[in-house]
Amino acid sequence: MEVPEEVPEAKSVGLSILYVEDDGVSREIVSEMIRRKFPGVDLILAGNGQEGLELFARHSPDIVLTDVRMPIMDGISMSREIKKLNIDARIIITTANSDIGQIMEAMDIGISQYVLKPIEQHRLFEALGRCTDSIRLEHRVRDQLGFIRKLSRTVEQSPVSIMITDPSGRIEYVNPGFTRLTGFTLEEAAGKSVLKSGGKAPKVYRELWETIIGGGEWKGELRHRKKSGEPYWTSTSISPLIDEKGNITNFIAFQEDITEQKLAGKAIRRMAYYDSLTGLPNRLLFNELMHQALAQARRRNRFMAVLFLDLDRFKVINDTLGHVIGDQLLQAAAKRLRESCRRERDIIARRGGDEFIILLPELDDTEEAVSVAQKLIDAFCRVISLPENELFITTSIGISIFPQDGQDVETLIKNADMAMYRAKEGGRNRYHLYTPSIDENALERLELENSLRAALDRNEFLIYYQPKVNIKTGQIVSLEALARWRHPEFGLVPPSQFIPLAEETGLIVPFGEWVLRTACAQNKAWQEAGYTPMSVSVNFSPRQFQQLNLAEMVEKVLEETQLEPRWLEIEITENIMLRGEDAIATLRILSDLGVQISIDDFGTGYSTFSYIKKLPIHSVKIDRSFVSDIDSNANDEAIASAMISMAQSLSMNVVAEGVETREQMRRLDSLNCPEMQGHLFSRPLPAEELSRLLDSMNQPDRPKNTD
Ligand code: C2E
Ligand code: MG
Numbered sequence: 001m002e003v004p005e006e007v008p009e010a011k012s013v014g015l016s017i018l019y020v021e022d023d024g025v026s027r028e029i030v031s032e033m034i035r036r037k038f039p040g041v042d043l044i045l046a047g048n049g050q051e052g053l054e055l056f057a058r059h060s061p062d063i064v065l066t067d068v069r070m071p072i073m074d075g076i077s078m079s080r081e082i083k084k085l086n087i088d089a090r091i092i093i094t095t096a097n098s099d100i101g102q103i104m105e106a107m108d109i110g111i112s113q114y115v116l117k118p119i120e121q122h123r124l125f126e127a128l129g130r131c132t133d134s135i136r137l138e139h140r141v142r143d144q145l146g147f148i149r150k151l152s153r154t155v156e157q158s159p160v161s162i163m164i165t166d167p168s169g170r171i172e173y174v175n176p177g178f179t180r181l182t183g184f185t186l187e188e189a190a191g192k193s194v195l196k197s198g199g200k201a202p203k204v205y206r207e208l209w210e211t212i213i214g215g216g217e218w219k220g221e222l223r224h225r226k227k228s229g230e231p232y233w234t235s236t237s238i239s240p241l242i243d244e245k246g247n248i249t250n251f252i253a254f255q256e257d258i259t260e261q262k263l264a265g266k267a268i269r270r271m272a273y274y275d276s277l278t279g280l281p282n283r284l285l286f287n288e289l290m291h292q293a294l295a296q297a298r299r300r301n302r303f304m305a306v307l308f309l310d311l312d313r314f315k316v317i318n319d320t321l322g323h324v325i326g327d328q329l330l331q332a333a334a335k336r337l338r339e340s341c342r343r344e345r346d347i348i349a350r351r352g353g354d355e356f357i358i359l360l361p362e363l364d365d366t367e368e369a370v371s372v373a374q375k376l377i378d379a380f381c382r383v384i385s386l387p388e389n390e391l392f393i394t395t396s397i398g399i400s401i402f403p404q405d406g407q408d409v410e411t412l413i414k415n416a417d418m419a420m421y422r423a424k425e426g427g428r429n430r431y432h433l434y435t436p437s438i439d440e441n442a443l444e445r446l447e448l449e450n451s452l453r454a455a456l457d458r459n460e461f462l463i464y465y466q467p468k469v470n471i472k473t474g475q476i477v478s479l480e481a482l483a484r485w486r487h488p489e490f491g492l493v494p495p496s497q498f499i500p501l502a503e504e505t506g507l508i509v510p511f512g513e514w515v516l517r518t519a520c521a522q523n524k525a526w527q528e529a530g531y532t533p534m535s536v537s538v539n540f541s542p543r544q545f546q547q548l549n550l551a552e553m554v555e556k557v558l559e560e561t562q563l564e565p566r567w568l569e570i571e572i573t574e575n576i577m578l579r580g581e582d583a584i585a586t587l588r589i590l591s592d593l594g595v596q597i598s599i600d601d602f603g604t605g606y607s608t609f610s611y612i613k614k615l616p617i618h619s620v621k622i623d624r625s626f627v628s629d630i631d632s633n634a635n636d637e638a639i640a641s642a643m644i645s646m647a648q649s650l651s652m653n654v655v656a657e658g659v660e661t662r663e664q665m666r667r668l669d670s671l672n673c674p675e676m677q678g679h680l681f682s683r684p685l686p687a688e689e690l691s692r693l694l695d696s697m698n699q700p701d702r703p704k705n706t707d
């Protein structure tokens with residue numbers, strides 16, 4: 001036998017062949033053929049079946065090439081034993097043409113390859129080639145299996161939730177990540193349909209389904225429920241698995257838990273856009289919603305109304321009854337508003353403090369806004385039951401209407417706010433529609449401001465005096481000086497209009513000094529005329545306390561007018577507290593001087609009894625607003641009563657302001673209010689008229705007709 005040149009087999013590295021042959025020459029020649037064809041081959045040689053079997057057991061070669069006739073153990077017997085060790089062993093026998101019986105035997109034990117002797121190279125290579133092909137295939141399958149195993153381990157161990165469904169959306173597989181996330185095991189989930197594609201399914205599911213059955217990938221966020229019922233959110237991507245024919249065999253869904261981010265986002269959104277006390281939208285969200293509604297009203301040519309609500313005298317309740325009750329009241333108010341505005345598109349928001357704002361979009365006519373406002377006012381007329389209290393509270397509402405009262409969000413809100421102030425001025429517990437005349441007032445204001453500067457020089461100011469009466473004796477016990485401005489054009493301008501102007505322009509300082517001097521001089525004049533001495537009270541606005549030498553100025557005026565300090569009383573409002581320590585120091589100096597100090601309009605400002613008891617206060621004046629409804633509003637009576645007893649326990653005098661009816665007087669008297677002031681007794685009067693009143697009333701000691 002000759003060994004011709006052969007093209008070497010490229011991938012013979014790692015290939016091992018056990019060659020069993022008792023004839024040494026054949027073994028040499030065939031070995032050489034094999035080495036040439038498979039360079040690098042691991043060729044193991046054996047001389048008989050026994051040896052071959054041992055080497056097979058030791059080396060597990062890829063291929064066994066064996067002679068049949070051999071001493072000790074023949075090739076067929078060896079092959080039978082080898083097949084017992086490894087049923088898949090690839091065995092090629094070399095046999096003589098005549099040995100048909102052997103070939104049959106070999107086929108019996110599963111040997112399908114043989115090469116006839118004498119061995120022809122190409123036949124040997126054909127047989128070996130078939131074996132190496134099958135080895136290669138096996139390796140490839142093994143590699144793929146390994147990869148699939150790796151893949152499935154990855155899927156199993158992935159922290160991401162993975163779900164595989166059939167093309168109809170029925171679950172075939174879920175990984176442990178899915179179980180951790182949802183609480184459903186593979187057994188529980190398998191076979192269930194995840195399909196939400198019906199008409200009632202949320203839009204997102206319909207889109208999802210359309211995308212994936214069309215062969216596309218869907219990515220998005222979904223909200224689901226766990227086995228426990230708890231909701232959770234996922235960032236999900238779903239893709240179809242497509243076979244070589246282009247058919248969808250499965251869908252695979254990857255889901256990542258984003259619940260925490262979602263909840264944090266929601267909490268932040270809630271904090272930014274909602275009021276934590278009432279749960280209503282806040283100012284920010286309201287403005288955003290109103291912008292949208294406004295654009296829509298404009299497009300559709302509809303009316304829209306803004307209702308600006310402010311609870312009446314909420315501040316007092318908050319201060320006298322405490323913040324816990326104040327908060328409960330605000331929550332109850334919010335609830336009442338919600339109940340009264342039943343249309344789904346109405347937007348109710350809390351603007352802060354006791355202010356609420358309501359947007360009524362898409363109105364057919366403006367009358368609707370008025371009827372809603374009236375409904376709200378009526379809703380507040382019912383008593384509000386809190387855990388430990390029953391309270392009445394009313395509300396004042398300002399209304400502005402789009403398009404006539406404003407074209408943009410800011411203007412509409414501002415005008416509703418202005419109208420609300422009008423409702424307050426009008427006596428509270430009512431609504432007021434914005435009218436441009438509110439704006440006209442601004443013009444009037446400008447004119448006033450200009451003429452106010454000249455008023456002092458032109459002697460246009462005068463002082464009216466209003467008595468305070470001791471209710472037990474019926475005697476006038478003191479007088480309050482109230483300024484008036486006789487305007488050459490506008491007539492008598494009330495202080496509510498010009499005092500704020502004077503404060504803003506700084507004119508209040510010289511004006512205040514003029515009032516003080518005039519009132520002190522007048523009081524001194526009455527004393528000198530023989531009237532029973534009584535104190536005169538002068539109103540000081542908080543702004544005057546900015547004046548550095550206020551106490552000195554008062555002292556100087558008292559000296560100049562020769563009025564004893566004890567006959568002067570200064571009325572300040574609670575807002576003085578906002579002026580800080582300097583203002584309080586000034587009050588102390590005045591009090592040390594002997595001047596009386598009285599808190600005016602008590603109950604409308606910022607103070608509490610616990611605070612004012614630290615101040616040198618001699619008297620409190622209960623604001624008119626508590627007095628006016630005292631006979632019909634149980635709250636007012638309770639608050640007035642609390643004020644009277646608290647003041648008295650602090651040894652302060654109490655005066656009720658604005659007493660107009662006998663009934664009010666009777667109620668206040670029954671609450672032990674010692675002094676009263678109001679139209680029931682006398683309106684504020686010019687000095688001469690007041691002299692006449694004093695003459696007629698309570699000046700028995702004074703000689704008559706002494707003018
Ligand atoms: P105030 O000090 O609380 O004065 C009481 C106000 O109630 C006065 O209004 C008085 O005319 C009015 N009034 C008195 N009794 C009754 C009543 O029975 N029914 C009703 N409806 N009203 C009654 P007026 O004179 O218009 O003064 C308003 C406010 O202007 C005063 O409130 C005071 O805060 C301020 N003011 C008046 N004069 C001066 C002043 O010279 N200086 C400063 N800084 N403020 C002043
Ligand atoms: Mg006063």
Ligand code: MG
Nearest residue numbers: 600601621657
């Ligand atoms: Mg007052």
